[in-house]
Amino acid sequence: MRKIDKKFRPIPEKLKDCFQERQENLLKKEELHQFDSQCYNSSIKEDLKKLYHNKCAFCESKLNEIPNDSYQFTVEHFRPKKGTNSYFWLGYEWSNLMPSCQKCNGKKDDNFRLPNKRKKQKLPLKTENGQKIIDLERCRADGEELLAENPFLLHPELENPMDFLAFDINKLGYFIENIQNKRAKYTIDLCQLNRSDLWEKRKKIYDNFLTELKDKLVELVEIYGADYTEKELKFGFHSIFKKMYFGAIEEQTEYCSFRLFLIENFEILFLEKIEADEMKDILSEAFVLFLNDVEIN
Ligand SMILES: [Zn+2]
Incomplete structure (x- = not known):
């Protein structure tokens, strides 16, 4: 609401x-x-x-x-x-x-x-x-x-x-x-x-983002190993973070209050779900870079 x-x-x-x-x-x-x-x-x-x-x-x-x-x-x-x-x-x-x-x-x-x-x-x-x-x-x-x-x-x-x-x-x-x-x-x-069709739709928004982020991490590590640059990191995650962020702040998006909750709890809901520490660090760094960009613009 x-x-x-x-x-x-x-x-x-x-x-x-x-x-x-x-x-x-x-x-x-x-x-x-x-x-x-x-x-x-x-x-x-x-x-x-x-x-x-x-x-x-x-x-x-x-x-x-x-x-x-x-x-x-x-x-x-x-x-x-x-x-x-x-x-x-x-x-x-x-x-x-x-x-x-x-x-x-x-x-x-x-x-x-x-x-x-x-x-x-x-x-x-x-x-x-x-x-x-x-x-x-x-x-x-x-x-x-x-x-x-x-x-x-x-x-x-x-x-x-x-x-x-x-x-x-x-x-x-x-x-x-x-x-x-x-x-x-x-x-x-x-x-x-909390009727089933509604919470399932909200949960799916989360599941999809988590999957996209995990896939992107695997892809990035496969291509660059530990030798990625800041630019590659920003570029790699940009479209996913953009979708997450603007979906949360733009009122025309369905379930934007839930989307905002996902962004506000990024650490618990996304970072903590990544098992390998190395990948967790990459994602954390990419998210901070994205937020900095958003704040500047
Ligand atoms: Zn309704």
């Missing part, structure tokens, strides 16, 4: 139009109101795609346009619009909408836990021209009432989820709690962030 910088106001014009056209029906039907996906797709899909780099807000998987695929791009509600925990009044609220894959959203639907149910916001109304309408300012995720709910689910537009989440160094690909925190555990469980 990545922190996303979204400006909550002004509300995108087209979304505002969708809401205004439907507000009367929404207030009449409440959670039975028909929320049509077409309205979201035509109003904010492109904005969300851009903001989230076409990735799921929870699992960082790339989203696609294949109908009924588990990873089809879908506009989802952070606070549920239906069910027993419904916040139907947030159905068209910009700060409540984010892209999610079907898998992360599957269990999420009605499941939205608060530490204190009594703090749950009630339908925020105000009167304008003698008519009761939804008070949009009280619908903002960063508004006083909604912040005071302090929900368990981490909100990627309000906080940096990686302040709460971490990766397990012993069980590669698995999310754990960064700090003993109920919210981190709840988010991992609710969005099933």
